[in-house]
Amino acid sequence: MDVSELKMLPAGESDGTKVCVKVPGPTLTYQNIHYCIRESRGPCRKRGPEREILKNVSGIMKTGLNAIMGATGSGKTSLLDVIAGRKDPRGLRSGQVLVDNKVVTSDLRLMSAYVVQDDILMGTLTVRENLLFSGNLRLPRKQCSTADKEKKVESIIQELGLEDCADTKIGTEFIRGVSGGERKRCSIGMELITSPTLLFLDEPTTGLDSNTANSIIALLHRLSRGGRTIIFSIHQPRYSIFRLFDHLTLLHKGETVYAGPAGKAMDYFQSLGYTCEAFNNPADFFLDITNGELKVVCWRTMLNVVRNPQTSYAQMAMNIICALLIGLIYYQMPLSLPEALQNRHENSGGYYRTSVYFLSKVFVDLLPNRIVPIFIFSSICYYMMGLNPSFTAFLCFALTMSMVSLAGVSLAFLVSASVSTFAMANVLIALPFVFMMVFGGFLVNLNSMLNWLSWLKWASIFKYGLDVRRRKREINLQMQKLFLVHKFYNSTSCIMTDTHTLPLTGEMYLQSQGIDYSLWGFWQNQVALLGIVLVCMTFAYIQLRRINRWK
Numbered sequence: 001m002d003v004s005e006l007k008m009l010p011a012g013e014s015d016g017t018k019v020c021v022k023v024p025g026p027t028l029t030y031q032n033i034h035y036c037i038r039e040s041r042g043p044c045r046k047r048g049p050e051r052e053i054l055k056n057v058s059g060i061m062k063t064g065l066n067a068i069m070g071a072t073g074s075g076k077t078s079l080l081d082v083i084a085g086r087k088d089p090r091g092l093r094s095g096q097v098l099v100d101n102k103v104v105t106s107d108l109r110l111m112s113a114y115v116v117q118d119d120i121l122m123g124t125l126t127v128r129e130n131l132l133f134s135g136n137l138r139l140p141r142k143q144c145s146t147a148d149k150e151k152k153v154e155s156i157i158q159e160l161g162l163e164d165c166a167d168t169k170i171g172t173e174f175i176r177g178v179s180g181g182e183r184k185r186c187s188i189g190m191e192l193i194t195s196p197t198l199l200f201l202d203e204p205t206t207g208l209d210s211n212t213a214n215s216i217i218a219l220l221h222r223l224s225r226g227g228r229t230i231i232f233s234i235h236q237p238r239y240s241i242f243r244l245f246d247h248l249t250l251l252h253k254g255e256t257v258y259a260g261p262a263g264k265a266m267d268y269f270q271s272l273g274y275t276c277e278a279f280n281n282p283a284d285f286f287l288d289i290t291n292g293e294l295k296v297v298c299w300r301t302m303l304n305v306v307r308n309p310q311t312s313y314a315q316m317a318m319n320i321i322c323a324l325l326i327g328l329i330y331y332q333m334p335l336s337l338p339e340a341l342q343n344r345h346e347n348s349g350g351y352y353r354t355s356v357y358f359l360s361k362v363f364v365d366l367l368p369n370r371i372v373p374i375f376i377f378s379s380i381c382y383y384m385m386g387l388n389p390s391f392t393a394f395l396c397f398a399l400t401m402s403m404v405s406l407a408g409v410s411l412a413f414l415v416s417a418s419v420s421t422f423a424m425a426n427v428l429i430a431l432p433f434v435f436m437m438v439f440g441g442f443l444v445n446l447n448s449m450l451n452w453l454s455w456l457k458w459a460s461i462f463k464y465g466l467d468v469r470r471r472k473r474e475i476n477l478q479m480q481k482l483f484l485v486h487k488f489y490n491s492t493s494c495i496m497t498d499t500h501t502l503p504l505t506g507e508m509y510l511q512s513q514g515i516d517y518s519l520w521g522f523w524q525n526q527v528a529l530l531g532i533v534l535v536c537m538t539f540a541y542i543q544l545r546r547i548n549r550w551k
């Protein structure tokens with residue numbers, strides 16, 4: 001398509017969009033928006049040249065349904081984010097956004113609501129509980145009593161037609177929950193709690209079947225008739241959805257192709273010589289005009305993979321590092337016992353502040369979820385294994401298990417707070433754990449390790465846990481197995497035997513493994529694990545604070 005022909009349309013033309021409501025919602029105007037991004041390139045994330053993704057875009061959006069349409073990558077979400085004040089303001093080269101003729105900057109976020117594409121609902125809570133959560137967080141405590149909040153939630157449940165599923169859990173991968181449409185309606189309800197008159201939605205129909213999509217847009221249409229200005233991006237709506245739009249903004253490569261009454265778009269394109277076949281959906285027709293060919297989309301996807309290769313690089317790096325590591329560890333592996341035997345044999349395992357999130361994550365999720373199950377686990381297996389029956393010894397065991405688990409989870413927390421994609425987090429978490437397992441002394445006898453690599457053991461969570469556990473276990477069990485001891489008293493250094501076996505003690509075995517079995521040796525490991533927990537948590541908090549809230 002030759003966009004130059006379409007530039008003739010006066011940008012922002014919107015006459016004819018008149019929705020009759022008692023109290024109209026706000027009118028949003030944006031003028032001459034130029035928005036640029038600077039892409040990071042290569043594994044070092046070098047800053048590339050600046051690219052303009054919105055080019056002199058203007059428009060007026062009034063009470064009613066305002067749709068932003070365009071092919072993939074045309075700038076729909078970017079435009080929505082810029083006018084909603086959610087896009088990094090550093091990229092805005094020129095232009096301004098006005099609401100009811102007043103300039104707004106990031107304050108717009110407080111007057112309006114934005115429904116994100118990936119909802120933020122808690123799957124284990126019911127629809128009503130989720131809405132109440134939003135109300136408790138976002139409605140001012142002084143002006144709104146608990147009863148007011150509950151009343152507000154009930155009215156939203158009714159307005160959105162959620163009565164039948166109000167007490168059904170949203171659902172998780174383990175719990176069968178509400179349907180996709182009910183879930184989306186609940187996400188919208190989470191934002192309606194503050195009674196915004198200006199509502200932004202990023203692709204509200206994505207991932208829904210066409211009937212559900214239809215019902216969501218019908219709901220938005222109904223809400224708009226209550227005096228709301230609803231602005232949303234949408235990909236490829238069916239005709240029954242398209243005909244509900246009051247205003248249409250059509251984008252192509254960051255430029256406005258059409259901005260005006262949705263019902264007049266067809267006439268406009270036909271006046272330019274484009275004919276829509278009989279029975280063709282007008283929305284599809286507009287996209288076909290601006291879209292170009294499919295191969296263009298494939299090319300864009302391929303470039304995206306090539307230019308966003310962090311995941312592939314990280315996987316490649318992980319393979320190379322692991323290969324080098326294994327090569328070094330088994331380098332010229334001695335054929336003598338016992339190291340060779342051990343190594344070969346064992347080679348075959350926008351709602352709340354950052355601080356609020358961090359503290360609730362640590363104290364309500366991480367700590368109880370590590371400590372309680374581990375105490376249950378320990379109380380079952382500890383006595384089954386026949387270890388030292390004293391309660392103090394049991395506490396030491398459970399404490400060690402909990403500290404190891406906490407250290408592991410803190411490290412995982414740090415990694416997940418540092419990267420934005422699940423795939424990257426997966427790769428990056430595997431790497432330190434492989435290192436720690438290898439250098440923890442579980443897979444490899446640390447004595448057989450090259451001297452210059454052995455310092456790495458000090459960074460291993462497994463090493464500290466294993467040292468404590470071995471200290472207890474070896475004294476108790478190892479000696480029994482190895483030397484057929486008839487009578488063995490836990491944690492004493494004396495093995496009483498009536499065979500001719502040498503009186504080799506647990507301590508001697510531990511010493512041979514390079515493990516400090518003194519009381520200080522025990523606490524040293526706990527302190528080291530606590531140190532790892534504190535360091536990881538501190539850095540995780542810093543990373544959480546550094547997360548870019550702009551899109």
Ligand SMILES: Nc1ncnc2c1ncn2[C@@H]1O[C@H](COP(=O)(O)OP(=O)(O)OP(=O)(O)O)[C@@H](O)[C@H]1O
Nearest residue numbers: 037039053070071072073074075076077078079551
């Ligand atoms: N933060 C960013 N960094 C790099 N590129 C970006 C960024 N934001 C937007 N872009 C680029 O700007 C262009 C428009 O993106 P945008 O997400 O607005 O398009 P879209 O029309 O919503 O696409 P889709 O329908 O695929 O979601 C795309 O080419 C996109 O790659």
